[in-house]
Amino acid sequence: MNFHSPVTRTRASLAAFPALFLVFAVTTSALAQQRVSRHYPAGKNVRIELKNLSGTITVETWAKDEIRITATMEAPAVHFNPRQTDTGLVIDIVGDNRDRRDVGDVNFKIQVPSRSSVDLETRSGQISVSNIQGDLVRAHVWTSGDITLTGVNAARVFASNTTGNIFFDGEFASGGTYEFKSGQGTITLRLPASCGFRLVATAPAEKISMGPFSNGGLKTLGQGRRITGDVGDGRASVTVTNYQGNINFLRR
Amino acid sequence: MNCENYQNLVSDFIDGSLSPEDQNNVAGHLSVCGPCTDVRSDLGAIVAFCLEHRNEYEAVPNERALWLRISNVIEAESAEPARAIIPANAGWWFRLMNRSWQLSFPQLAAAATVIIIAVSMLTVVGLRRLNFTGGPEVVASGIALPVTGLSVKDRYRQQQQVIDYWNERVELNKARWNPQMRETFDKNMGVIDAAVNDSMRQLTQNPHDEVSEEILNAALNDKVELLKEFAAL
Numbered sequence: 001m002n003f004h005s006p007v008t009r010t011r012a013s014l015a016a017f018p019a020l021f022l023v024f025a026v027t028t029s030a031l032a033q034q035r036v037s038r039h040y041p042a043g044k045n046v047r048i049e050l051k052n053l054s055g056t057i058t059v060e061t062w063a064k065d066e067i068r069i070t071a072t073m074e075a076p077a078v079h080f081n082p083r084q085t086d087t088g089l090v091i092d093i094v095g096d097n098r099d100r101r102d103v104g105d106v107n108f109k110i111q112v113p114s115r116s117s118v119d120l121e122t123r124s125g126q127i128s129v130s131n132i133q134g135d136l137v138r139a140h141v142w143t144s145g146d147i148t149l150t151g152v153n154a155a156r157v158f159a160s161n162t163t164g165n166i167f168f169d170g171e172f173a174s175g176g177t178y179e180f181k182s183g184q185g186t187i188t189l190r191l192p193a194s195c196g197f198r199l200v201a202t203a204p205a206e207k208i209s210m211g212p213f214s215n216g217g218l219k220t221l222g223q224g225r226r227i228t229g230d231v232g233d234g235r236a237s238v239t240v241t242n243y244q245g246n247i248n249f250l251r252r
Numbered sequence: 253m254n255c256e257n258y259q260n261l262v263s264d265f266i267d268g269s270l271s272p273e274d275q276n277n278v279a280g281h282l283s284v285c286g287p288c289t290d291v292r293s294d295l296g297a298i299v300a301f302c303l304e305h306r307n308e309y310e311a312v313p314n315e316r317a318l319w320l321r322i323s324n325v326i327e328a329e330s331a332e333p334a335r336a337i338i339p340a341n342a343g344w345w346f347r348l349m350n351r352s353w354q355l356s357f358p359q360l361a362a363a364a365t366v367i368i369i370a371v372s373m374l375t376v377v378g379l380r381r382l383n384f385t386g387g388p389e390v391v392a393s394g395i396a397l398p399v400t401g402l403s404v405k406d407r408y409r410q411q412q413q414v415i416d417y418w419n420e421r422v423e424l425n426k427a428r429w430n431p432q433m434r435e436t437f438d439k440n441m442g443v444i445d446a447a448v449n450d451s452m453r454q455l456t457q458n459p460h461d462e463v464s465e466e467i468l469n470a471a472l473n474d475k476v477e478l479l480k481e482f483a484a485l
Binding site: 183 | 428430436437439440443444446447450461462463464466467470471474478481482484
């Protein structure tokens with residue numbers, strides 16, 4: 001016969017508690033979340049507009065001519081009604097939930113063709129966009145949230161938040177417009193050495209670092225709070241503003 | 253029959269074309285009804301006059317010539333009082349305002365051309381003056397503040413009124429927000445306020461600092477936009 005002493009049984013019971021708690025927590029969390037995935041046919045130059053309340057937004061490219069939206073919604077789940085338009089897709093979580101006071105975060109993962117344009121906005125949460133080659137990339141966080149744009153080669157790029165870092169790793173197209181603005185956080189632009197642009201950069205004194213893009217053609221104004229001038233051919237227009245944080249230029 | 257029916261028969265009664273029975277009925281009614289008797293009298297007089305003057309009116313030999321003469325007389329009489337109203341010792345303004353203007357098409361076109369040229373010149377001069385006085389403010393405003401000759405403090409005061417309005421609306425809604433949202437909002441508003449205060453401090457030290465003025469405008473505008481966004485919650 002196999003006997004267990006009372007001490008051994010107590011130990012076994014105590015060891016089972018964390019495991020049970022973990023299972024319970026995972027189950028509760030899974031039940032509290034709702035995951036929705038939708039596919040839409042799209043041309044190569046599709047435009048996505050998303051207005052989120054709070055949560056992360058991740059946009060990636062893929063080789064298919066279609067859009068896939070995956071929304072993971074925290075409870076209480078929001079109304080989620082993407083609308084197809086002539087030019088693409090509109091997801092307006094703010095408008096669709098205007099009368100609702102308390103809704104959970106929505107985390108979006110969006111997969112689109114690389115030639116797409118994206119216009120993204122959220123009250124709070126991170127925005128991440130990678131490998132977009134379309135006309136427009138706009139990422140706006142009303143309050144707090146980092147913005148990360150990597151492998152972006154669009155004609156117009158606008159990235160702004162109040163609190164949080166902004167990181168851009170991409171190229172400036174000749175004749176393109178690029179604006180980056182933060183209230184507090186670090187703005188980092190990582191560019192190829194051959195990049196040419198006309199710059200207006202504004203930040204608190206001594207907080208603008210041009211790094212390898214520093215040249216004699218750049219002028220410093222307002223006791224070091226602004227740097228203007230051309231880098232390379234100066235064909236792209238670049239405006240960078242940071243109320244309290246740093247602005248850094250890095251070479252890829 | 254009532255009076256209306258009898259009056260419809262009066263014309264035939266005068267002509268004597270009614271049946272003997274109707275003739276008697278109408279005659280009987282006329283003997284007792286004053287209004288119908290008056291109608292009979294008026295109509296009888298008209299008929300008698302027409303019979304008496306038959307063939308006295310002939311067609312006008314030249315109607316157009318007659319109408320032109322009438323038209324000339326009317327025009328002459330209507331123009332006469334206007335000239336008569338202006339006293340001989342009236343001032344130039346009175347004469348100008350009471351003058352009747354009759355311009356030919358070329359005169360009208362010339363007058364319109366002169367007015368257009370004058371207005372264009374005034375507009376050009378006005379815009380140049382605006383650009384001259386606006387100068388750096390035009391560049392600095394870029395966002396929302398009014399482009400006038402107001403000082404930075406005056407413009408700040410104006411913008412502050414807009415901020416106060418939206419702030420009130422936000423405060424009304426704030427009680428309904430969850431603590432996390434309230435904390436996020438306050439934290440971010442603090443960041444913008446710090447930028448505003450920093451710019452104001454710089455401008456106090458150097459009132460002509462364009463960079464600080466631009467940052468101040470941008471920060472105030474960001475503040476209004478953030479308040480507007482959260483006022484809807």
